[in-house]
Amino acid sequence: MTTFALRTARLCLDPYTPADEEDFVALFQDNRVSRWMGEGPQTEAEDRALFGRIFSKVYAQNLFDVWAVRHAGRFVGHAEIKPSPEAGGHEIVYALAATAWGQGFGTEIAQTLTGYGFDTLGLTEVHATVAAENAGSLALLDRIGFRHVRDITEDDGSTTLVLTRSLASEAAGAGQPR
Secondary structure (H helix, E strand, O other), X not given: OOOOOEEOOOEEEEOOOHHHHHHHHHHXXXXXXXXXXXXXXXXXXXXXXXXXXHHHHHHOOOOOEEEEEEEOOEEEEXXXXXXEOOXXXXXXXXXXXXXXXXXXXXXXXXXXXXXXXXXXXXXXXXXXXXXXXXXXXXXXXXXXXXXXXXXXXXXXXXXXXXXXXXXXXXXXXXXXXX
C-alpha cells in the first residue's frame, strides 16, 4: 500500500514530508489532543521518534496509510487507517489541532477515511477506538454511522469503546450524516 493524497471539499490529506515535523510534534505535544491518542501525552523526544518512524518504518515498509491533514495549505491535523488487533480489523485514527476544532473537519476526515477503507482497501468494516470520556469523537462517529460494538478495559481501568461501521450499513444508507 502506498499512501497517496486524498481530497475532501475543504481538506487535503497528503503523505507527510520531513518539513512537517514541527507541526506534527506541536499537535502531539498539545495535551488537549494527545490525551485522546494512544498512550496519551508523550515527551517531545518520543513524539519526534514517532514522526521519524512514519518514514523509516510505516512508509518504508508500506505498513499502513498515514497523512498530514491540511486546510488551505496549512497543517491542521493527522489521519491514518491501519490494521488494529484491538479493534479486530482496520481502525481509523484522526487528530485535529485545537485551532481547527468546531469547523466540521473531524467529520470530513472520518468520512473520508471510512470511504477510503471501503472503496480503496476493499474492507467490509471500518473500526474506531475511542476513550469512553471522549464525547466529541463518540458523537461525531455516531452521526456518520459508527455503532458501539464492545468495550475494552484498559490496564489503568479506563474504558475504550470499539465502534464499527459496516459496508452493509453503508449500502443501506445508514452512513449518511443525520
